[in-house]
Amino acid sequence: MHDVAFEKVTKKFGKVVAVNNISFQVNKGELFTLLGPSGCGKTTTLRLIAGLEIPQSGNIYIKGKNVEKLLPKDRNIGMVFQNYALFPHMNVFDNIAYPLKIRKQPQKEIIHKVTEIAKNLQTEELLSRKPNQISGGQQQRVALGRAMVQEPNVFLFDEPLSNLDAKLRTEARSFLKHIQKEMKTTAIYVTHDQKEAMAISDRIAILDKGVIMQIGTPKEVYKNPENVFVAGFIGDPPMNLLDCSIKYNQNKTVLDFLQFKLDISPIRDLVREKVNNEEVIVFGIRPEDITVEYKDISPNSIKGEVFVVERLGPETIIHVKIGNLILIVRDFSEPNINMGDTIWLKIDLNSVHTYKKEDGKIII
Amino acid sequence: MMFKQRTNLWNNFWIYLILFTLVLFFLLPMIWLVIAPFSSKASLAVKITLPSLNNFRELFKNKIAMLAFKNSFIISFSSTVIVAITSMLAAYALSRTDFKWRSTLLYALLLFSTVVTGIAAMVPLFVLNLRLGLIDSYLSVIFVFIGGFLPVSIFIIKDFFDAIPKDYEEAAMVAGSTPSQGFFRIILPLSQQGMVVIALYIFMNTWGSFLMPFILLRSVNKYPVSVAIYTFFTQEGLPLLGLLSAYSLLYSLPVIVLYIIINRKFGFGFHGGLKG
């Protein structure tokens, strides 16, 4: 039995379809991320699970129980809002204690549970303060405490890190992951930051315009993106995606990019059945799967001019201009190259991704 | 340098002279109010005599006068409380739901309350209360006040509610509250300031009102102080001046005190078109 299951759920706001007939299952104890650009439907999906929105059609299950008719309070979920939503007129203690107080738990128990959680979250000294007297990072932990204290079935996180400064974010990120794993509670996490998603998730669901584009572990969505959208969304710097037309010749199969040509004969059999001659497809290669050479030594290498060099410590990002196309390369050898240099790029054919032009679906 | 100083002094002289005249204009009529109540032989004149509290003693003995105070209080207090509750509920509903004609409705209500003044409606309101059998009942005056003050109150309270993000109610619901619990435990405490503004506004406006009670109430023992003063003055006139002046002073005190309190706490004035 899955902890959370979505079955063909659709949610419309007036004429706008925010969530379009999506289905997925979340396993027990998993940190499942809903990832995508703004407006893709991830927050709506989260709110549907919480019960803050009612779907037009479909079924939602939490721990096997069909919850659509249930009010949020009966679903036993702990939610951390993007702006924390800490009650400003109550101090930290009362904020965290609120779920217990509402459920009429005995005062002694409340004190015990709240102080324990506060200890866990390192917010003990803050208990008597009001939300406007503590920092953003502390507020976030208090919001987390309020969600934790009810020992919920599921955690829901709505972009909990987006209001923190970059430095705090990495710290808070690992803290959240740690707590989740410790409590062994299933968590659903919403973010638009793909790096964040990759860092903490057990599995990721990528959404675009209300539709799920792919579900998989971080490794899976990175190594095998199933469509152009996912390919271009995951990864920083993003995958190089270029249009080209395939040409089957007698002894060679070549991808024609107009500015240059790439011989893909070694992997010809993989595409033969799926693509016709002269058909236009989308070619993808990740920056780290391209190697830089200073001389024209390898066959099938592409000649280009260095356009921009970004030195980021051990990693160097090189933007290479070929005609009016640009390929981005990631190099870890700290090369001694400068703008304007001529270099050759070698593409690892085993890491090539190709997609149909019309629907973006994967070919190989 | 000297020239500039002279111009400044000259200007200042005129400014202070005009100010002085204006202050005099506003102050002089008020003097009677602070002198007459304390004089033993009160008249319309401003005569400094030995101060005495006799007038007040007589006043407290007068049952009808004291009853009128109670009536004023009942009317103002009831109006305030009922408007506060009903406007709060309506404003909450209007703030948390959206429908096509919401702002038209609000502005139409506001327009109505501005146009349908006591004067414009005095005849139909009288006949209405007559038909309802409410003439000479507190309720007639209270209901009329409620109808008149609701639009403004709803407008103001809704503004306060709009400023509270829906996130709070949602967080409360996820944490286990029903929507009403969310309303009482979270929203209400956060909108106290708005409620105080409304309550003070209505109380101060209804305390001194004359026309509606004058038209809708018949028995002397239902009259609020405003109508009582008028009745005493026109019927008894001069002999009761000492009493009447003491009565008037006492009557004015509550609102003056409220003003002083508001001024200290909030500062009186127009910030975005709202008193305080």
Next chain:
Amino acid sequence: MFEGGIILSKKRAFLFILPALAFVTVFLIFPAIWAIYIGLTNEALTGIFGLNHQFVWFDNFIKAFKDPWFRSSLQISFKFVFGSLVGQAGLGLLLALLLNNKKGIIKELVSNIVIIAWIIPGVVVAYLWVAFLDKDFGLLNSILEILGFARVNWFHTLPVGVIIIFNTWRGTAFSMLLFMAALQSIPPSYLETADVIGASGWCKLRDIILPLIKPQILTDLILLTLWTFNVFTPFILTKGGPAHMTEILPIYTYRVAFMGTCRIGQGAAISTIILLINLTLALIYLKMLKRK
């Protein structure tokens, strides 16, 4: 059309609005519309028509316009409103200008006194002025006597003037506060530039200040017109006398509807006319707001 949310279901929201809507409909909206209806009848509180009134259609309205008392009360109202406007707006502006950059005691004292004049209940203010203006004992006449002038029976000599000054005294505070806020919103740099150029006080006033606060002046004038036109308190001061000379429209309406033969139908017709005048003024105000 009506989106109920999770916080308030449609049913609940409707129930919440209901009480307020009920009160407003019965005691605010309905009377306004009913006034028109009653105005079309010859209902009265006494006499034959009290029991059995009939439709007289526009008779009442025509009677009203023909009634010399109606026309005279319109005229008096006009004078009263005009005078109050000049008084309140003028004094309000003057006070705001004079107090603008002063701080501390003087500003506090002056503005508090003016505001208290506004806060004191209307009935009390009326009798303060009865006492102040009394021919034999009033403070004003006593002072005049000391200065060597004769005592004057103000109510007889200057009836409309009396209610104008009374109303001005009462209401200046509003205009003063409005203009004080308006003056505060003028960026000081404008006036400083004028100082540098060497403009005199008059010039600054005419060319910079007044144009900048024009919207507030207009707002003030329209609101004051609406309010003054509808004010009833002068009744307590003069009851419309002497000899109907201070019978502004509100007092005339009261007399027709509630005194003598209590011609309710007639009164309602007049009320309707007042409603229409109010409506016109309010719409002008709204139009001005939209322009802003």
